[in-house]
Amino acid sequence: xxxxxxxxxxxxxxxxxxxxxxxxxxxxxxxxxxxxxxxxxxxxxxxxxxxxxxxxxxxxxxxxxxxxxxxxxxxxxxxxxxxxxxxxxxxxxxxxxxxxxxxxxxxxxxxxxxxxxxxxxxxxxxxxxxxxxxxxxxxxxxxxxxxxxxxxxxxxxxxxxxxxxxxxxxxxxxxxxxxxxxxxxxxxxxxxxxxxxxxxxxxxxxxxxxxxxxxxxxxxxxxxxxxxxxxxxxxxxxxxxxxxxxxxxxxxxxxxxxxxxxxxxxxxxxx
Numbered sequence: 417x418x419x420x421x422x423x424x425x426x427x428x429x430x431x432x433x434x435x436x437x438x439x440x441x442x443x444x445x446x447x448x449x450x451x452x453x454x455x456x457x458x459x460x461x462x463x464x465x466x467x468x469x470x471x472x473x474x475x476x477x478x479x480x481x482x483x484x485x486x487x488x489x490x491x492x493x494x495x496x497x498x499x500x501x502x503x504x505x506x507x508x509x510x511x512x513x514x515x516x517x518x519x520x521x522x523x524x525x526x527x528x529x530x531x532x533x534x535x536x537x538x539x540x541x542x543x544x545x546x547x548x549x550x551x552x553x554x555x556x557x558x559x560x561x562x563x564x565x566x567x568x569x570x571x572x573x574x575x576x577x578x579x580x581x582x583x584x585x586x587x588x589x590x591x592x593x594x595x596x597x598x599x600x601x602x603x604x605x606x607x608x609x610x611x612x613x614x615x616x617x618x619x620x621x622x623x624x625x626x627x628x629x630x631x632x633x634x635x636x637x638x639x640x641x642x643x644x645x646x647x648x649x650x651x652x653x654x655x656x657x658x659x660x661x662x663x664x665x666x667x668x669x670x671x672x673x674x675x676x677x678x679x680x681x682x683x684x685x686x687x
Contacts, residue, residue, distance in 0.1 A: 417652050419479060419623070421458040421660045423591070429466045432459055436470035438685065442663055447670065454663070455652040456509060460485075461498060464505035479509035479544070483534060486548075486590035488513040492530055499537040510534075511544045513590060514565065516551045524564055531568035535584070543569060544585040544623055544656075549601040550593040558601050562586055562608035566620055570612075578618060582653040585621035591658065596626025602637060606644040613645075622649070625658025631669045634662055 420439045422431060439454045456477035459467050467478045480502035484490035490498075499510055512534050518527050535543050545565040549558050569584040586605055589596035602624045609620045622641065628634055634657060641649050649655050664684045671679050 417650075417655050417657055418454040418660075418663060419456045419458050419625075419656050419658050420454045420663060421591070421658060423458065423460060423481060423485070427460060427463060429463065432457075432463045432466045433470045435459075436467055436476070438663070439476045440471065440474045443667055443670070444685065445671065445674075447674070451667075451670065455656055458509075458511060458658070461502040461505065461507070464502050464507050468506035477508040478506060479511055480505075480507040481511045481513075481590075483512040485511070485513055485546075486592040488515045489517065492533065495530075496533060496537050499534055503537070503539055503541050507541055509542045509544060510538050511546060511587065513546045513548060514561065516548055519552070519557075519561060519564075528564055528568035531565055532571060535569050542583050542585070544587045544621070545569060546587045546590055546625075547605075548590055548593055549588045549598070549605075550595045555600060555604050559604045559608055562605045563612075566608060566612045570616060570618060578616075581619035582621045584618075585623050585656070587623040587625055587658065589624075589626040589658075591626035593626075597624035597628055597658075599636065599640065603640055603644065606641060610645055619649070619654055621654045621656070623656040623658055628657055628659040629661045630665050631662070634659070634666075 420435055422435050436457055439457045443451045453474060453476050456479040457467050458479040461480050461482060464478055464480050471478060482498040482502050483495035502510060514527055547561045552558050552561055565586055570579055588601055606622060609622055613619055624637055641655055667684055668678055
């Protein structure tokens with residue numbers, strides 16, 4: 417349920433290939449049974465083709481940020497072109513950012529219209545809608561943004577068909593703003609997903625991202641998902657962590673179980 421991410425200005429094709437190798441086989445040590453692959457690798461649109469080629473034949477999806485990530489401060493046609501480029505290059509999932517400026521200015525219908533347009537531009541790719549909760553200021557605003565995003569995405573299919581379960585996610589953060597994912601903001605979003613499911617019968621996915629660095633923290637989030645939405649959400653189809661640092665802590669905890677002691681930070685590769 418992890419999305420392994422590299423979203424830096426210094427990203428190169430070889431760095432993405434290295435991340436993809438780790439995504440397919442996170443552990444460089446043997447376990448029985450073997451540790452699974454991550455759910456997806458998330459990269460910038462220009463590197464989608466590289467990731468798609470490196471992950472060919474594996475179960476790992478290619479996700480791409482788009483829509484002027486992380487600010488979203490680009491004209492809508494540019495953001496839509498960003499989505500089209502990533503999908504054409506082979507992205508299975510698109511991580512978009514809402515316009516927080518429009519939202520905080522109270523221009524909610526424009527935010528909803530943009531989400532619908534971006535959802536339609538995704539075509540077969542699944543959509544994750546980043547709210548950037550650290551910039552929304554209050555839990556009331558986070559709940560309203562969650563409801564707005566879910567309603568807009570579910571209303572977007574041009575042929576009137578309902579979205580499949582897991583076709584739409586809401587996501588806390590880009591990872592570029594502090595605070596990123598927090599337990600209170602995630603709980604508010606989980607409750608919005610629960611209410612949407614009870615109202616529409618569609619299961620929306622959830623992705624807390626940014627700042628979740630330890631296995632212990634991850635367990636807290638999983639318990640919250642279990643208690644709020646139930647065990648059916650504890651699957652990569654409906655829940656993801658956007659927490660690349662978390663991978664190595666999971667590996668450290670696994671090695672602790674196998675060897676009885678912790679390894680040093682330098683004993684595990686970053687990519």
